[in-house]
Amino acid sequence: MILKGRVWKFGDNIDTDIIIPAQYLAHTDPKVLGEHCMEPLRPGFNKEVRQGDIIVGGLNFGCGSSREHAPIAISALGIPLVIAKTFARIFYRNAFNKGLALLEADIIDLVDEGEEIEVDISSGTIKCNKKVVEAKPIPPFMEELINHGGLVKYLKKKLEEQNERI
């Protein structure tokens, strides 16, 4: 799948309290969560961002709490992909489980804010204005989960198999 989108740059250690502040965590409605996405760093981010835009981060993106509200808030804004140098592990699992694609690549210093980049999610090829970069391949197990349509669909299938056996 090829994605084309404008880049929004964030730095190192973007934590889940930035992605979605805890005061909004009583909500489960993606629309409400999206409205407050990145609010502490960029108030009004939800109004500036467009469907298909891409977040680019540095080290340890998504560190902090286990709140799944974080990938939900990002996805709610129509952002299909986050590229970062590294991801915090709980965020990594959560994003794939919620259908937000992640690629590990160090492009933060290569791209300009607002620049349009082209990304082949399957191959991990990222075309920036200055350079073409290959992202770290998605682990085979994660790819299998994605091919199943995410963890919930995978679970559904397992349950159906169990029922058939009974």
Added chain:
Amino acid sequence: MGMTITEKILAAHTEKDFVEPGEIIDAKIDLVLANDITAPLSIEEFEKVGAKKVFDPEKVVFVLDHFTPNKDVISAGNCKRIREFSKAYGISHCYEGGECGIEHALLPEQGLVVPGDVVIGADSHTCTYGAVGAFSTGMGSTDITYGMVMGRIWFKVPESIKFNCFGNWQKWVTGKDLILHIIGMIGVDGALYAAMEFSGEAITALSMDSRFAIANMAIEAGGKNGIFEVDEKTLAFIAGRGKRPHTIYRSDKDASYKEVHEIDVTGIGLKVACPSLPSNVKDVGELGNVAIDQVVIGSCTNGRMEDLEAAAQILKGKRVAKDVRCIVIPATPTIYREALKRGFFEVFLDAGCIISPPTCGPCLGGHMGILAKGERAVATTNRNFIGRMGHTESEVYLSGAAVAAASAIKGRIAHPDEVM
């Protein structure tokens, strides 16, 4: 080749005799946890997949500790939903009201986690149970749904990093200071995806409460879990509590580690993590005059007896500085009662503190102690990210209970020796 404790526990929960770092495994789980913030999403997914039951109603735990006592109508609705779900699926371990404590203090105290367990929780600080020699780690709500239904979950076996600690502890210094020192040393991603194993004579000398604080903050270094070997103190803690039989695992001598750090605790003084990362660690003495508006003594990191005892010792016969709010939050009803019995509440009340019911409340800027624009707090909590305790332009300094209590008296960040 030998295995680490973490590898041994994980292997024992699969059909394999041996696992190695990087391997993806499908493991049985002994306990699944969610709270009032994360359980509603898990329940939504549970209903979406059309599951008819949870794998074992005795092994699913809900603790309604974050936005409780219910802070608003939406939070109240979330708790109601969890309560109804628990009733419908026969989940007896749903803790709220007067039974509710902060989850990571409550579960070990109630004997729900025992050595050798594999526990997953929809809360990043689930790594706390490594203090009793269990493998425990935080995940998101959807993974928790999977665990609730299947009684299994996939893991990537983590590499282990060993922290071998020796030397003698200085006065007032606790596990919190050690873990802040370590995070300051390796950074907030220094243990990314890895198991943090703590060992050595200085660890043997530490209380269980201090060990909980250390394991609790493994996630602040990016760690997957923190873990300790079981010793006499662990067994004394488990005795009379453990709800299930336990198994003790020890790392083999030839186990392999990604890194080994030798730490002489003799040189570790009282630490403070300055805004806005837990790795921004300094010695209390380095700070100069940092005026504060609020102190929070509590949380899943430091709301246990050891912490309340240190605070009471320092606050006894003293007054909290004018214009400073000092909020004390015993982590569980049992700790609350014990503190009451030991006369700590009188000390806190005489000093002008506020005593809160057990709740996560202010730690994550939920309620019961939110900071205004420009305000600054010293907290015994675990995160000092931007806006963590309230307004985006408020600040949190993390410390142990002794520094927090001394700071409350002075109205600025202070060393206990300044008031004792």
